[in-house]
Amino acid sequence: MGSRLAILWAVLVLAVGMHQVSFWRSTRLDTDVLALLPEDEQAPEVGAATRRLADEAGRELVLLVGGPDWPAAQRAAEVAARALSDSGAPLEPSALDASALEDAVAFYLPYRDRLLTPGQREWLARASEKELEATALMKLYQPAGPRLTAWNADPLGLWPDWWAARAAESVARPREGRLWLSGEGREWVLLSYRGTVSSFALGEQGAVSAAVARARAAVLSAVPGGRLVAAGVPLYVEAAAAQASWEMSTIGLGSLLAVLLLVWLTFRSVRPIVLIGVSLLVGSAIALSVTALLFERVHLLTLVFGATLVGVAEDYGFHYFAARTGRPASERRSLMRSLLPGMALALLTSVVAYLALGLAPFPGLRQMAVFASAGLLGAFLTVVCWFPLADYGELPVTRFAERVSTALGRWPRFGLGLRSGLVLGGLLVLTAGGLWRLQSRDDLRQLQNAPAALVADQRELGRLLALPSPAQFFLVEGADAEQTLVRESALKQRLDALVAEGALAGYRAVSDWLPPAEQQRADQALSARAEQTVLAAVATATGEELQRAAFAAGTLTPEQLLSSPVGRAVRQQWLGQVGDRQLSVLMLNGLNDASVLPRLARAADGLQGVRWVDKTEEVSRLLGRYRRVMTGLLVAGYAAVLVLLALRFRRQALRAWVPSALGSLVTLGVLGWMGEPLQLFTVLGLVVLLGMGVDYGIFLLEHPGDDSTWLAVALAGVSTFLSFGLLALSATPALRSFGLTMLVGEVTIWMLTPCFRPLPHQERT
Amino acid sequence: MRRLLTLLWLLLCTPALAADLAADVRARLVDAPVLRGSFEQQKTVAGFKKPLVSRGDFLVVRDQGVLWNTRSPFASSLTVTRKSLRAEQEGGAAYQLESTREPALTAVNELLLALVSGDLSVLATRFRLEGELVAKGGWKLTLIPTDASVSRLFRRVRLEGDTFVRQVELEEVRGDSTRILFDQLAQTPPPGPAELERLGK
Numbered sequence: 023m024g025s026r027l028a029i030l031w032a033v034l035v036l037a038v039g040m041h042q043v044s045f046w047r048s049t050r051l052d053t054d055v056l057a058l059l060p061e062d063e064q065a066p067e068v069g070a071a072t073r074r075l076a077d078e079a080g081r082e083l084v085l086l087v088g089g090p091d092w093p094a095a096q097r098a099a100e101v102a103a104r105a106l107s108d109s110g111a112p113l114e115p116s117a118l119d120a121s122a123l124e125d126a127v128a129f130y131l132p133y134r135d136r137l138l139t140p141g142q143r144e145w146l147a148r149a150s151e152k153e154l155e156a157t158a159l160m161k162l163y164q165p166a167g168p169r170l171t172a173w174n175a176d177p178l179g180l181w182p183d184w185w186a187a188r189a190a191e192s193v194a195r196p197r198e199g200r201l202w203l204s205g206e207g208r209e210w211v212l213l214s215y216r217g218t219v220s221s222f223a224l225g226e227q228g229a230v231s232a233a234v235a236r237a238r239a240a241v242l243s244a245v246p247g248g249r250l251v252a253a254g255v256p257l258y259v260e261a262a263a264a265q266a267s268w269e270m271s272t273i274g275l276g277s278l279l280a281v282l283l284l285v286w287l288t289f290r291s292v293r294p295i296v297l298i299g300v301s302l303l304v305g306s307a308i309a310l311s312v313t314a315l316l317f318e319r320v321h322l323l324t325l326v327f328g329a330t331l332v333g334v335a336e337d338y339g340f341h342y343f344a345a346r347t348g349r350p351a352s353e354r355r356s357l358m359r360s361l362l363p364g365m366a367l368a369l370l371t372s373v374v375a376y377l378a379l380g381l382a383p384f385p386g387l388r389q390m391a392v393f394a395s396a397g398l399l400g401a402f403l404t405v406v407c408w409f410p411l412a413d414y415g416e417l418p419v420t421r422f423a424e425r426v427s428t429a430l431g432r433w434p435r436f437g438l439g440l441r442s443g444l445v446l447g448g449l450l451v452l453t454a455g456g457l458w459r460l461q462s463r464d465d466l467r468q469l470q471n472a473p474a475a476l477v478a479d480q481r482e483l484g485r486l487l488a489l490p491s492p493a494q495f496f497l498v499e500g501a502d503a504e505q506t507l508v509r510e511s512a513l514k515q516r517l518d519a520l521v522a523e524g525a526l527a528g529y530r531a532v533s534d535w536l537p538p539a540e541q542q543r544a545d546q547a548l549s550a551r552a553e554q555t556v557l558a559a560v561a562t563a564t565g566e567e568l569q570r571a572a573f574a575a576g577t578l579t580p581e582q583l584l585s586s587p588v589g590r591a592v593r594q595q596w597l598g599q600v601g602d603r604q605l606s607v608l609m610l611n612g613l614n615d616a617s618v619l620p621r622l623a624r625a626a627d628g629l630q631g632v633r634w635v636d637k638t639e640e641v642s643r644l645l646g647r648y649r650r651v652m653t654g655l656l657v658a659g660y661a662a663v664l665v666l667l668a669l670r671f672r673r674q675a676l677r678a679w680v681p682s683a684l685g686s687l688v689t690l691g692v693l694g695w696m697g698e699p700l701q702l703f704t705v706l707g708l709v710v711l712l713g714m715g716v717d718y719g720i721f722l723l724e725h726p727g728d729d730s731t732w733l734a735v736a737l738a739g740v741s742t743f744l745s746f747g748l749l750a751l752s753a754t755p756a757l758r759s760f761g762l763t764m765l766v767g768e769v770t771i772w773m774l775t776p777c778f779r780p781l782p783h784q785e786r787t
Numbered sequence: 788m789r790r791l792l793t794l795l796w797l798l799l800c801t802p803a804l805a806a807d808l809a810a811d812v813r814a815r816l817v818d819a820p821v822l823r824g825s826f827e828q829q830k831t832v833a834g835f836k837k838p839l840v841s842r843g844d845f846l847v848v849r850d851q852g853v854l855w856n857t858r859s860p861f862a863s864s865l866t867v868t869r870k871s872l873r874a875e876q877e878g879g880a881a882y883q884l885e886s887t888r889e890p891a892l893t894a895v896n897e898l899l900l901a902l903v904s905g906d907l908s909v910l911a912t913r914f915r916l917e918g919e920l921v922a923k924g925g926w927k928l929t930l931i932p933t934d935a936s937v938s939r940l941f942r943r944v945r946l947e948g949d950t951f952v953r954q955v956e957l958e959e960v961r962g963d964s965t966r967i968l969f970d971q972l973a974q975t976p977p978p979g980p981a982e983l984e985r986l987g988k
Binding site: 124156165174568 | 832855860863963965
């Protein structure tokens, strides 16, 4: 029976091994930081908008290269551009240059008569015929005033002003063939690049980051007082990937070495090392394969989290070998049978706790839950199916193991005496004090771990360029494109007031580049009337016959704009058809002041089809809600585990349950004293802690007075402590607080559990 | 043999020659911090059969700007400084551009200032100079834009003069052209308070 199971398990493991080979050959790991973000529950279209913005913006790399004066800035830009093109990084310069501007002018030319700025609209409506004529003549007689069209296509010179208004969306201005801006004591050249591969295909090699670093070094050495500031998703992705893979290997290797060292110290035999190593390897492989089959991509952070699995999955192997020491090899099957109920119960509580993580709608968390559960199950089955077969030799008791085992006898035990009461009371008072200080924080920042230098660069660029924020925007919807554009225009009128008083630098709206058809027709009529008047007057004044130029017959449609190269500017903001609505995104420039946000939110009040979206605040709200939901779940989980334990251990159940419950409270108290905030990931840590902490109690109750059990619990505690201790060093705040919670909780529960052990003479009732 | 060597030397040294030419022209120009005069401007504009002729007077103050007062066919004034371009006309028509916001305008303004005052060192940064010295202290220059932002506006600029710039011809890329003849050039009187105020705005 046992050998048949072992063969079946071997076949399964072989299949997993084959899957592993193909996985590592083909799949790239997902390094997208956004994958950790929760799915939008209320509004799928908001999710679509954010994703679209993220995809479009995801390939952009923006650099500002500066120097103390304009010639220095130009030289620095030249040096940086050369360094980037020589680097071989997957980047291409984006067409932000003058030729793109000429294409745009040519594209809009047939529609020139229906593109007016609000100021021009107002002026044309009120200007007298005399004023119109005088303006036209003045511009006509000026020495070489640069014009974008033939004179009769724009006799009042309105067109350059419309372009000036469009150009105002960007702080940078064309200057001698480059994009220039001045700020913070330097002259800058704006360089922009686009990734030739999707950002999320960028790996930890950091091709883009390395190229930027080389360009920076080149600028600093070639130009005194030079500076290069870079920002873009590719840099973040590469930094995160490098960070995560470093953490993964550190935590994984660190725990593995610690575990193997412990095994060696305890058993002084190669066999347990090999077998426990195999169980960990199989567990990790199965975890990865199951995750890869269930999810499209495996996230790197999943592997970082999964690396801590090593410190948990070896518990089963420890447990078996601790019981096996000093026993004859012939007893190993009956030994396994006697261990099985306790191990299965321990596995069940752990898996249930991990799967509870997946209840929160965070794709990243779900992956971690699946990964950890599959890994534990794989390690457990390896121990159960293979160990009795492969473990044929003798295993004498070592001195180290003996010393650890007998230590249990000297461990303090809580009784009903005064001393126990005082110790427990003191512990509770300290815990209460910490809980009193505990603050909750549901900040989006717990999901980010960008290097400080990158964040500083991003801030500086944002200040200099007044870049639009990808996290706050207005979403405008209508039954058709026209209605969407009309509604957007209404919103712009309200925002113009905020721009006028300086609360906002400006905005980017599709309707600036594509006025609603009704507006186009009105402006067309307005400019036609004024320009006919002007042409007649100038013809009289100069004695010429003048004809107004012909313009396009129809209005400019969204299809025309979006299918042209010029449409690139607005394509990411025009979401088009989503469900039965047409959607557009209006982005805000230079939003550096959080106090403006409520006023912006109010700008959407009473406007139909206009919605204010603040992703940052939304995610924080979601994190807060799930923190509360998971806290409720945690309490329910403790109740359920108590019922499970009571079914098996009757009145003794509390001995396994109280240490975990108490340990969780103490952990929160410690976090409170440490000044660590209570956040979703703290609660998630407590959930997993419930699943694992109870295991110690289970093992000690299953085999009361059995010293070998204590050996297993001691080893398991130390190895788990190590792996989560390493996770607490992670640079991702979420993983760090998870690890910290686990670390403190683990140690506390591990120390408390033996205090609640039954007396040796107490048999199970 | 010596002539051949001279010829070779000339072929190898054309850039130096251009620099020499600029130096020679500069030597013939009078260094005038203030310059007044009258102008006649002929603009050839697509769609107009006849050139548009306007007349008036002007004032150039070095490092400050140009006042361009058109008297006929109607009165209007243009003020160009490094910082802005301002135009006003009877009847209330007016507009103003700030070069702090539009650097392209700075380039155009610098160019206009340099053309009227014959500031060759500024021109040489944006144009390739070709030309010749002519008898009686005169000179002719053709300026070919080397700067991308200028070459999008002008195909070429021609200058003629002696101790002063006497004629400027601007050929625009769009086919329009402007020819300005200067006359009655003088370095006095210095700018009056009203003129200084216009330049200082």
